[in-house]
């Protein structure tokens with residue numbers, strides 16, 4: 346369970362997050378949606394202790410992020426950042442292997458190597474394993490980063506716009522992988538999405554943010570109504586139903 | 598592939614060492630060999646400390662163009678030295694032992710670096726601003742050192758010479774032991790941390806995500822860098838581009854930035870260039886003092902190339 350209590354964040358006097366309180370249970374997919382600048386990435390980076398907390402508390406499975414050793418947290422929670430491009434000559438396999446670091450501390454066991462190969466295959470980068478990252482296309486690089494995050498094998502995954510640069514095939518494949526992970530292994534994904542229909546189809550819960558506040562929180566059926574969507578995104582859009590799931594015609 | 602190339606570098610390093618010890622031997626063999634062995638030890642220390650400090654520094658700053666000396670660390674060390682001479686006077690400075698002097702100089706340098714450089718490195722300034730600040734800090738503290746010397750009498754000035762080029766011929770013999778201890782300890786620590794360094798190289802956020810205690814690790818690494826820079830600067834004076842040349846060459850030859858490979862490769866390349874170069878210049882060509890200039894020239898060209906290539910991608 347992830348517990349977020351009274352979380353606020355300000356930057357040079359400008360509030361970025363205001364008084365966020367959330368409880369995220371174990372198992373399932375939580376989609377974080379909202380317009381640009383709503384504070385989604387800021388929230389994820391506070392949960393993942395990438396930035397120091399200013400006020401409030403974040404607790405992962407009874408472990409407060411501010412006082413728990415980093416390695417302990419890294420075995421429970423992995424984060425994929427929105428701008429996760431690294432410098433340096435690194436092959437895809439080397440990058441993905443680093444995902445095992447919290448477990449192996451660099452001395453990888455045969456199990457670690459098997460997990461790496463599995464992740465490479467799962468996200469279709471096995472053929473690119475020996476290529477240097479800087480020689481990949483944007484989507485290929487994103488898949489390598491996703492593979493690394495999965496490879497960390499944590500109960501909680503925080504994914505900031507993981508569908509960036511992915512084609513439809515790989516976007517669907519990633520969402521299906523997350524669904525399987527949540528259903529079969531009781532793991533949890535918190536995923537920032539701009540494609541609201543991916544959230545509608547795959548998420549168990551949608552949390553919508555605007556101006557640093559949570560403005561809607563519930564199942565896709567609850568949140569994806571014309572009124573709520575207008576409140577979140579600032580314009581009205583039609584919503585229909587297909588196969589029992591809402592479909593938002595946001596582009597019309 | 599990596600292993601074969603590392604072995605090749607090791608062989609070349611051994612050849613350089615052998616050449617340095619044996620080329621143009623003349624006179625009392627035992628005596629000359631002993632002198633050369635002491636000098637060899639110092640050169641190897643300089644080579645290893647420059648190579649390791651550069652690679653560590655590039656890893657912590659996630660930047661392949663920065664080096665400790667470009668950021669002015671050696672100028673800080675030399676300023677510490679000048680300050681010590683100024684405070685104690687030439688005779689007082691000459692009177693205290695090499696180890697104490699070194700310790701005091703290192704302390705001054707680390708205090709200055711903690712105040713001036715650490716905030717810069719953690720503030721994630723963009724590259725050109727960082728470079729500019731580094732060059733400015735270097736210039737400022739070099740001028741300050743000069744000023745301190747001007748305020749002293751000429752006798753005191755003669756006690757310490759802050760050359761603007763490295764001089765691989767005039768080594769400070771009183772530091773051989775403490776230098777060896779620091780260099781060896783730092784090398785052992787680097788090897789121990791080699792896997793963690795691979796994670797650190799991903800940058801602050803990614804490293805934290807993988808469980809690195811960033812502020813502690815970065816502080817530790819910068820401390821090691823400062824110590825290594827102090828060793829090499831104390832022994833031969835400031836080397837502006839040698840580290841950059843060595844790190845870039847090692848990465849080019851091995852084609853990886855994995856530290857288990859890159860760290861030994863950089864150290865070996867540095868030994869080959871420094872010891873092999875000195876063997877050729879001193880024992881074959883008879884012009885010992887030219888090596889510093891040649892190495893800095895090649896390093897400067899490497900720096901420009903990296904800047905040029907980097908700016909295009």
Ligand SMILES: Nc1ncnc2c1ncn2[C@@H]1O[C@H](COP(=O)(O)OP(=O)(O)OP(=O)(O)O)[C@@H](O)[C@H]1O
Pocket residue numbers: 356361379380381382383384385386387388427
């Ligand atoms: N380092 C920073 N300094 C100042 N302001 C910042 C900083 N980082 C983020 N902000 C501001 O905080 C607000 C929230 O940013 P955040 O990146 O969390 O938004 P987001 O919801 O992830 O947006 P997007 O959909 O564009 O990724 C924005 O208004 C942004 O300008």
Ligand SMILES: [Mg+2]
Pocket residue numbers: 385386387427505
């Ligand atoms: Mg964002």
